[in-house]
Amino acid sequence: MGIYSSINIAATGLTANRMRLDVIADNMANVNTTRTTEGGAFKRSRVIMRPVSEGPFWRSPFLPDSLDSGIGKGVRVVEVQKDRSTEPRFVYDPTHPDAILSGPREGYVEMPNVDVVTEMTDMISASRSYEANAAIIEGSKMMFQRALDIGAR
Numbered sequence: 423m424g425i426y427s428s429i430n431i432a433a434t435g436l437t438a439n440r441m442r443l444d445v446i447a448d449n450m451a452n453v454n455t456t457r458t459t460e461g462g463a464f465k466r467s468r469v470i471m472r473p474v475s476e477g478p479f480w481r482s483p484f485l486p487d488s489l490d491s492g493i494g495k496g497v498r499v500v501e502v503q504k505d506r507s508t509e510p511r512f513v514y515d516p517t518h519p520d521a522i523l524s525g526p527r528e529g530y531v532e533m534p535n536v537d538v539v540t541e542m543t544d545m546i547s548a549s550r551s552y553e554a555n556a557a558i559i560e561g562s563k564m565m566f567q568r569a570l571d572i573g574a575r
Contacts, residue, residue, distance in 0.1 A: 434496030
C-alpha cells in the first residue's frame with residue numbers, strides 16, 4: 423500500500439456516492455412521470471456498489487500478514503438497476519391522458535414507484551458518506567503536510 427492509499431480509497435467513495443446522489447436526484451425529478459420511452463410509469467433506480475478487489479473476497483489463513491494485509495481498496499459502482507420489486511402506485515384520475523381505459527383498474531393512472539421519504543433518507547445517507555470521505559482526504563492531506571514539516575526541520 424502506497425502513501426496515498428487512504429486518499430485513493432476515499433476518492434472511490436466520493437465517486438460512488440456522487441453517483442448515488444445523481445440517481446436519487448433523477449428519481450426525485452421523475453416522481454410524477456407517468457410515461458417513459460420504455461412504456462409505462464417511471465421505475466425507481468438504485469445504485470449497486472461492490473468493493474474494489476484485485477483478488478478473492480476471502481482472507482487466506484495460510485498466507486502471512488505481510489502478503490495478505492486484508493486492507494480494502496475502496497468501492498465501485500457495478501450497476502444502476504431499476505427497482506422492479508416495488509409495486510407502482512395507482513391514483514384514480516379518469517381525466518388523465520395516461521388513465522387505464524378498460525379492465526378492473528379503469529380510470530386509474532399508474533404512478534412511479536418512487537417514495538419521496540425513502541429517497542430523502544437515501545440522500546442523507548449518501549451525502550453523509552460523501553462528507554466522511556471528503557474528511558478522510560482532508561485528514562490525510564494534513565498528515566502528509568505535518569510529515570513534510572517534520573522532515574524539513
